[in-house]
Amino acid sequence: MAAWPAVALVGSYELLMMVIRSAQLPAAGMAMDGAPECMPDNDPLQVLASQVFAVELAAGRVPSVRVIRARLHVGQPRAQRVRAYLAALNSAQATAPRGHSAAISEVRRAA
Known part of the structure; x- marks a missing residue:
């Protein structure tokens, strides 16, 4: 009976370590090297974002996280991804040869 405080303390430390370990897992949508995965079918939100911000991307601008959050109504972590x-x-699109930019925009429209 006198040992239950020690058992409760060990159990709470184990729960804390489980929370810390789960926070250190790689984020969804990120490749193993930390770069974002560029496959448009990974996340429907990415497809929607590429359609919503097509004008900005065509002009060579990437919208800010604040603008993404406002237009797509998502939280900070998803907006960052x-x-x-x-x-x-x-x-x-900027590094692709000139003939490939039309193919990239055609893929965006198809998605």
């Missing part, structure tokens, strides 16, 4: 996706999409 969407912005990373849009930045990767924008840089892929």
